[in-house]
Amino acid sequence: xxxxxxxxxxxxxxxxxxxxxxxxxxxxxxxxxxxxxxxxxxxxxxxxxxxxxxxxxxxxxxxxxxxxxxxxxxxxxxxxxxxxxxxxxxxxxxxxxxxxxxxxxxxxxxxxxxxxxxxxxxxxxxxxxxxxxxxxxxxxxxxxxxxxxxxxxxxxxxxxxxxxxxxxxxxxxxxxxxxxxxxxxxxxxxxxxxxxxxxxxxxxxxxxxxxxxxxxxxxxxxxxxxxxxxxxxxxxxxxxxxxxxxxxxxxxxxxxxxxxxxxxxxxxxxxxxxxxxxxxxxxxxxxxxxxxxxxxxxxxxxxxxxxxxxxxxxxxxxxxxxxxxxxxxxxxxxxxxxxxxxxxxxxxxxxxxxxxxxxxxxxxxxxxxxxxxxxxxxxxxxxxxxxxxxxxxxxxxxxxxxxxxxxxxxxxxxxxxxxxxxxxxxxxxxxxxxxxxxxxxxxxxxxxxxxxxxxxxxxxxxxxxxxxxxxxxxxxxxxxxxxxxxxxxxxxxxxxxxxxxxxxxxxxxxxxxxxxxxxxxxxxxxxxxxxxxxxxxx
Numbered sequence: 001x002x003x004x005x006x007x008x009x010x011x012x013x014x015x016x017x018x019x020x021x022x023x024x025x026x027x028x029x030x031x032x033x034x035x036x037x038x039x040x041x042x043x044x045x046x047x048x049x050x051x052x053x054x055x056x057x058x059x060x061x062x063x064x065x066x067x068x069x070x071x072x073x074x075x076x077x078x079x080x081x082x083x084x085x086x087x088x089x090x091x092x093x094x095x096x097x098x099x100x101x102x103x104x105x106x107x108x109x110x111x112x113x114x115x116x117x118x119x120x121x122x123x124x125x126x127x128x129x130x131x132x133x134x135x136x137x138x139x140x141x142x143x144x145x146x147x148x149x150x151x152x153x154x155x156x157x158x159x160x161x162x163x164x165x166x167x168x169x170x171x172x173x174x175x176x177x178x179x180x181x182x183x184x185x186x187x188x189x190x191x192x193x194x195x196x197x198x199x200x201x202x203x204x205x206x207x208x209x210x211x212x213x214x215x216x217x218x219x220x221x222x223x224x225x226x227x228x229x230x231x232x233x234x235x236x237x238x239x240x241x242x243x244x245x246x247x248x249x250x251x252x253x254x255x256x257x258x259x260x261x262x263x264x265x266x267x268x269x270x271x272x273x274x275x276x277x278x279x280x281x282x283x284x285x286x287x288x289x290x291x292x293x294x295x296x297x298x299x300x301x302x303x304x305x306x307x308x309x310x311x312x313x314x315x316x317x318x319x320x321x322x323x324x325x326x327x328x329x330x331x332x333x334x335x336x337x338x339x340x341x342x343x344x345x346x347x348x349x350x351x352x353x354x355x356x357x358x359x360x361x362x363x364x365x366x367x368x369x370x371x372x373x374x375x376x377x378x379x380x381x382x383x384x385x386x387x388x389x390x391x392x393x394x395x396x397x398x399x400x401x402x403x404x405x406x407x408x409x410x411x412x413x414x415x416x417x418x419x420x421x422x423x424x425x426x427x428x429x430x431x432x433x434x435x436x437x438x439x440x441x442x443x444x445x446x447x448x449x450x451x452x453x454x455x456x457x458x459x460x461x462x463x464x465x466x467x468x469x470x471x472x473x474x475x476x477x478x479x480x481x482x483x484x485x486x487x488x489x490x491x492x493x494x495x496x497x498x499x500x501x502x503x504x505x506x507x508x509x510x511x512x513x514x515x516x517x518x519x520x521x522x523x524x525x526x527x528x529x530x531x532x533x534x535x536x537x538x
Contacts, residue, residue, distance in 0.1 A: 001229045006179060006201030007467070008222040009190040013240040014156055014177035014199045015233075018226070020211035021159035028138060031099040039093050043100040046140040050080055053136065076133050085111060085130070101141045108134025129302070156215055156224075158206050172196055172276065177217040179224055181206050184464045194500070197280065197524035203464060250527040254285040258530050260538040264512055268530060269325070269520035271498060274300070275313050278320045280523040285530075288325035288382075290446065290520020291498040292317060294370065295332045298339050304366060310373035318381025327384040327446065327498075327520075329425065330370055332356045351451075351460055356389035361398060371406050378418035386423040386446050391430040396441045427451035427499075432480045439491035446520070447484055449499025453477050472501045482514050489515060496520055505532050512538055 033039050058073035079085060085107060092103035108131055115127035154174045161182040178193050178200040193200035199219030216225045216236045225232055259265040269290030270281040274297070281289060297305050297313055318326050333342060334355025347353040360367035374385055387399055403422070410417055426432060427448030435445065453472045454461040461470060471477075481497070488495040496518030501507065503521040508529060511519065521529060 001232060002226040004204050004206070004224050004226070006204030006222050006224065008219045009200045009202060010194045010198060011219040012177075012197070012199040013219065013236055013243060014217045015236065015240065016154050016156050016176045016215070018158050018210040018213050018215050019155035020206075020208050021157050021162070022208075028101050028105040029099075030102045033093075033097055033099055036094050036097055039098075039100050039103075040090055042141060043089060043093065043104070043137075046100065046104075046137050047080060047086075049140050050133070050136050051077055053140075054080070076129060076136075079126075079129055080133050080137070101138050104134050104137045104141065108138075156217055158210055160206070177201075177219075179204050179206060179217060182464065184462050184467060194503075194522040194524070196277075197522070247527075250531060253527050253530050253534070256530060256534065258287065258533050260512070260533055260536045262538050264536075264538050266512060266516065266533065267325075267496070267518040268526055268533075269327075269496070269498075269518055270523040270526055271520050272317075272523075275316050277523070278317055282320070284523040284526040286324075286523060286526045288327075289317070289321060290325075290327050290496055290518060292326060292328040293332065294328050294330060298331060298333060298342075301339070301341075303341050304369075307369045307373045307376075310370060311376050314374055314377035314383065315380045318377055318383050321381060323382055325382050325384060327386055327421075327423070328374055329386050329388055330357070330374075331360055331366065332388040333359060351454065351462070357387050357395060357399070358389065360387075361395065364402065368402065368406060371403060372410070375403075375406060375410060375417040375420065376415060378420045379416040381418070383418060384421040384423060384444070386425055386444070388425040388448070389427065389451075390424040390438070391428050393434065393437050393441060396424060396438060400441070423493075425451075425498075426484050428455050429480065432484050435484045435487040436491060439488050439493040442493060445484055445488045445493050445495045446518075447481055447495065447497045447499060449477070449481070449497060449501035452480060452499065453501070456480060472504070473507070477501075478507075478510070481511075485514050485516055494518065503529065505529060508532055509536055509538060512536070 054073045054077045058077075088107040088110070089100070089103045092098060092106055093100060096103075111130045112127045112134075115130060154176050156177045156179060157170070157175060158179045159181075161180050162178065175196065175198055177198050180200075180202050181204060183190065183202040190200065190202065199217045201217060201219070201222060201224060204224060210226050213227050216228050216233065218224070218236065218239075220239075225236070228236065257265065258268040267287050267290075269288045270284065270286035271291040271293070272278060272281060272289055273293045278289075292314075294310075297310060314326075314328060332355070333339060334344060334350060334353065338344065342359075344354060354362075360370075371385070374383060377383055385403075387396070390396060400422070407417065421443040423442050423444035423446055424431070424438060425448045426435060426438075426445045428451070431438060432452070439445070449472060450461060453459070453470065453474070456476050457469075457471065457474060459466050459470050485495045487493075494517040495515075496502075497511065497516060498520040502511075502519040503525040505528065508519075512533075519529065
């Protein structure tokens with residue numbers, strides 16, 4: 001048995017096999033072969049397996065993100081069977097007498113370069129597709145898995161690090177836990193782990209040799225046991241069963257009100273990253289959705305998601321929530337959330353750079369597409385819209401002008417929409433200091449404590465070296481939260497918290513005493529916080 005220590009970002013115990021996630025391109029070696037016919041047969045077999053994988057991914061995406069976003073896998077299947085692409089690989093194998101991996105990688109590089117140099121934007125975009133299919137073929141030929149797609153069994157994912165775009169593509173039903181060498185407890189991947197209700201460790205000294213071995217992740221102690229001995233495994237299974245029993249007791253709170261014995265009530269909502277997370281919201285009996293992170297619709301896509309695909313996603317969530325409030329945060333891309341097709345420049349300080357509402361107000365067509373989809377979907381449920389990274393009244397007024405223009409266009413076309421509440425994220429000190437002015441422009445505030453903490457303390461929350469001084473309980477942060485609540489209430493705004501601090505049960509009573517109207521947390525925290533509220537002396 002080997003035992004390793006990490007920093008826990010979600011409690012719980014997971015037992016299963018390790019899948020070592022390798023990201024990025026492989027170094028493909030050129031190997032001289034004698035039997036080119038056998039090598040071509042290897043390539044053909046890999047091509048058939050790639051087509052099978054793409055079909056599985058297409059069907060999965062069709063169910064989860066709709067036909068428009070699933071279509072990328074159909075495009076990849078067609079490209080793998082393209083005559084020019086196939087002929088190039090076969091020719092390199094035969095004429096250069098080299099291994100199939102090298103032939104595929106060379107063809108991929110050549111075709112990708114060719115597409116990149118074209119003037120037509122459509123063909124330029126195909127460069128990434130041909131690179132993707134070539135990497136898939138090389139992975140199959142080399143027997144390598146990338147940790148995504150059709151996982152064969154539930155696994156513990158071990159990796160150097162995981163980007164949000166990588167995490168959201170994984171089969172969530174088969175993820176038992178995350179263990180990474182790098183990353184921050186305040187990163188969006190960490191937030192996703194909490195949303196998905198799975199144990200996760202960061203800062204762990206991982207090894208590729210773990211791949212395929214039985215391991216146990218203990219999110220309570222921050223330990224991972226690789227090939228645990230019989231006694232340790234027995235004890236951890238016992239604790240896992242206790243964990244399950246405690247959760248079963250919480251199930252008895254379903255249907256109960258979120259109200260203290262003294263009569264202080266609060267709305268207890270849940271945060272989600274996509275359509276599939278709604279099942280977890282309903283299973284944990286949240287009163288609504290306080291944060292739908294719409295950027296993951298963009299991170300999951302190969303190109304800008306169109307109005308129809310976004311409309312279907314928002315409509316599905318609104319319908320499934322059956323009249324309960326669904327607050328959708330508009331596109332919050334940038335900083336640690338990057339999508340290649342946005343073409344964002346490298347920035348020295350991206351957390352304070354070109355991101356979120358700044359991109360939307362600069363690239364208005366992207367913003368208009370999302371707002372139209374949201375307004376159309378609001379006819380099918382109780383949708384609210386909130387805007388991230390606001391620092392001025394002028395920004396809010398510009399947004400409201402765009403919304404009114406879209407409403408006018410929908411009216412002219414006879415397209416229905418609902419009565420949509422509009423709110424803003426309070427996540428900068430600037431927004432806090434003018435929250436009295438902002439409250440006169442919007443219906444609600446939602447305090448994003450993750451960014452508010454990093455901007456208030458001047459600490460990059462992605463920098464794990466600073467985790468020990470990243471203090472969300474800092475008096476300055478708590479004073480800003482109180483100030484926001486007071487200013488919002490004075491000017492007719494209800495105020496919620498949707499950041500990770502909302503799930504900090506050491507502060508729940510403090511927030512209620514401050515007068516907070518709503519807490520929106522990862523679904524798995526809803527029932528534990530409900531239990532706390534119902535037992536609270538307040």
